[in-house]
Amino acid sequence: MPGKISSGKSSMTALINLETSQTSACVTAWLRKHTLYLGFIGLYVVELQSILAHRGYYFGPLDGIFDTEIEYAVQGYQQKVFLRATGVVDQKTWQALLSGTPINMPIIHPGSFGEAVKTVQEVLWISDYYTAEIDGIFASLTLEAVQRFQLDRGLLGNGVVSEHTWNALSEMPRYVY
Known part of the structure; x- marks a missing residue:
């Protein structure tokens, strides 16, 4: 009896793995x-x-x-x-x-620096949330602007720019560079 249970469990695991890999293959092919x-x-x-x-x-x-x-x-x-x-x-x-949304965007927070921070600063500057220099450094003024933006959009005002904040930022009007 234990052999049958073990065999059934192995078969079920194999079936789940097969279905998972087939689903992954379908999704991958669909996106290719x-x-x-x-x-x-x-x-x-x-x-x-x-x-x-x-x-x-x-x-x-x-x-x-x-x-x-x-x-x-x-x-x-x-x-x-x-x-x-x-x-x-x-x-x-x-x-x-x-x-319908940005993909693979980095999570940025106070202390972050670089092009992603510049992008956030530019969008917030165009939207009148950020008025300081666009320098790519996530310091106190960027934090305040991000938090105000998040709260205005009904998001958690924690100052961390993650998926929901990137999605909201993508909805803001911007100039074409």
Whole structure:
């Protein structure tokens, strides 16, 4: 009897592992899209046009032609989700388009420094939350601006810029650089 229980448990574990790996493979395949760029034509472009239209970045026909209008729409969306605005739809851009949010953003907090902090300072400066120098250093004035922004958006005002704060920042109007 114990052998059967053990065998059943092993079979169940194997089944769960198989289903998990199949699900992971399906999700990975679903996210694996072709890189698209100016001049590309086809169904992937129709899908891109549809997603950009749904996100409010494209208002033209769903004709499958990656023209300059699509390139500008992609650049606008890339900027919104804090990606380099190249106009090329690579894997990171597909992931951001499909999720509707910024992806792989760092968690920043007082004491952090670098380009991510500069990005936060720029968005908060444009939105009148931050008035100091944009220097890429997360010091007291950046902390105060982040906390005010978080509280105004109904977020936990802890001053840590993590997923929810990045998502809220991505909804703020910004200049096209």
